[in-house]
Amino acid sequence: MSIHKVTVSLDSRSYSVCIGSGLTRSTANGGEGDSLLLPRLRGRKGVIVTNQTIAPLYLDRVREWFLEAGYETHPVVLPDGEEHKNYETVQWLYRELFQAGLQRNGFICALGGGVIGDLAGFAAATYMRGIDLLQLPTTILAQVDAAIGGKNGINLAFGKNLVGTTYQPRVVISDVDFIATLPEKELFCGFGEVVKYGLLAGDDFISFLEMNRNEIRERKVQSLAIMIHSCSRIKADYVERDELDLLGVRASLNLGHTVGHALEKLGDFRDLAHGEAVAIGLVCCLTLSVAMELLSENARQRALKLLHSYNLPMVLPAEIEVERIIEEMRRDKKAAAGHLPMVLLRGLGDPYLEENIEAGLLAEVLEQCKKPQLDN
């Protein structure tokens, strides 16, 4: 299978995102073993940060692949779970890096989903004032989103992702073979982000997602690779135009997320998974865009059908009070004091940031989204 490549062009911080099957399998084990995918690193020694779920599945194979490329690696296996994405884990990680003898010319490889990517990314950005970072994402969400763009973060007791940096990796290697073992729920959560990219990019990618939904849901590697390649290209484009999220361009990537974050928070991060909350958030954005006469009802129905075909939840839970959602949205770390910002669509493929939504209209739309919105 061929390797798909996207370049994230950021002057001296530019890097490749490589997508394909067998990319991290050594030739001895029948893989592509393409160590040429690795950029020129400062040293030959690194630490692979992963977790207890992923280590038994992929750690040996990835270490062998590094060895074949001439790199010595030391594994650090963290406990699995968002609850470990905190400063205690980072401190423990710093000690492990030090004890492994990692110097300024060493590297960190993040082998895992977004949690591992965020922790390892933060550690790489700060250990010895920054060492080389390689991202080997293993979930759909991490391959299409978290591993690209350099953002990392850890949670504090009073909020998610409140501490972090923007620190670009040297390379992202998205081996689609990793997706074979992903739990079903995580697969569908990833699709929430993928549909978001469809709505950001417009007709061509939406048509691809419509036509290939069975192959993608069945995890056919060819279709997954094309899908991840398209998402990576879209994300890279936003990152290139607004690396530090200062111009309001990268903000479009938050489509569906302002409502989604509020729903996650109100459910104590237990009731709805991130991708599910984003999917419901997308329904709210689409519905508000129609209510504001920015988007046609036909376009909304097409997008809703796409969400439905990827098995995503689409109805706002009736027990969540609309006023509480709006309150949470005002508290979002990206909201200016008291404002209600939201990314809306002026058409499929045409997002923009509305700085301050009218609260009354938003409340009406959120109430509406407690009922199914998809026509039969």
Ligand SMILES: NC(=O)c1ccc[n+]([C@@H]2O[C@H](COP(=O)([O-])OP(=O)(O)OC[C@H]3O[C@@H](n4cnc5c(N)ncnc54)[C@H](O)[C@@H]3O)[C@@H](O)[C@H]2O)c1
């Ligand atoms: N930095 C960014 O730009 C960015 C963007 C989006 C999300 N995030 C962060 O990403 C995190 C969510 O990431 P996620 O959805 O990948 O969740 P995750 O990292 O928690 O992974 C989900 C689960 O799947 C398991 N898993 C991962 N890969 C597997 C595989 N190939 N086979 C079997 N099991 C596997 C993990 O061990 C975990 O239990 C959140 O903390 C979020 O804040 C960061």
